[in-house]
Amino acid sequence: MKKKKTAAAALSALALMTALSGCGSKFKPDTSSIYVKKDGTVVSADIESFEGSNYSEEELTTYVEDAVKLYNSEHGAESAAYEEKDMELPVEVDSLKVEDGTATLYLNYETCSDYMEFTGTAGMENGISQMEKSTVEEMGVEGDFQNADGEDVALADVQDKGSYHVVKVDGPVTMQVEGKVRYVSKGVTVDSKNTVTTPAGAVSYIVFK
Numbered sequence: 001m002k003k004k005k006t007a008a009a010a011l012s013a014l015a016l017m018t019a020l021s022g023c024g025s026k027f028k029p030d031t032s033s034i035y036v037k038k039d040g041t042v043v044s045a046d047i048e049s050f051e052g053s054n055y056s057e058e059e060l061t062t063y064v065e066d067a068v069k070l071y072n073s074e075h076g077a078e079s080a081a082y083e084e085k086d087m088e089l090p091v092e093v094d095s096l097k098v099e100d101g102t103a104t105l106y107l108n109y110e111t112c113s114d115y116m117e118f119t120g121t122a123g124m125e126n127g128i129s130q131m132e133k134s135t136v137e138e139m140g141v142e143g144d145f146q147n148a149d150g151e152d153v154a155l156a157d158v159q160d161k162g163s164y165h166v167v168k169v170d171g172p173v174t175m176q177v178e179g180k181v182r183y184v185s186k187g188v189t190v191d192s193k194n195t196v197t198t199p200a201g202a203v204s205y206i207v208f209k
Contacts, residue, residue: 032174036176046104065081071117091114092107137163166207173197174196
């Protein structure tokens with residue numbers, strides 16, 4: 001419990017300071033969102049107003065770095081916020097800057113589980129309580145599906161694409177995937193060829209290739 005409280009407290013404090021995350025050459029969102037890659041790694045992008053904050057950019061950077069260092073050390077990795085050669089970290093600071101009154105923070109996560117635990121979003125209002133990345137064959141999808149054009153498709157047709165990548169998420173989030181969205185659960189909004197918004201109060205599948 002201590003680890004989860006530490007992670008949740010760190011992100012809650014960041015929210016109070018009105019500053020958050022986002023990076024990756026193919027991931028440049030305008031609003032807070034996440035990017036799930038085919039290898040299961042995750043990038044979070046938190047973009048918030050920094051106007052009127054009582055904290056400086058330097059203080060915010062120090063706070064974020066300390067939170068990441070603590071999480072990594074508690075999970076058997078180096079007490080570091082940035083990866084170096086031959087180093088792998090569960091969570092890594094990609095970039096953090098404050099510009100034109102907006103704070104933008106990008107964090108890299110080794111797994112979906114690291115994202116969930118570090119952010120502590122489970123149980124929070126408007127937070128997601130579950131996120132997993134796998135293939136269609138390994139995960140076993142269920143429910144009603146549509147293709148990227150909003151047309152109904154049979155579940156069997158989706159299940160037949162066993163090698164396709166899939167993210168299972170419970171709750172609302174804006175998500176970009178590394179590839180092209182092929183199928184989504186009914187209720188999911190396809191915003192672009194690789195970006196979706198999932199609804200609150202539902203388990204959603206995003207199938208991509």
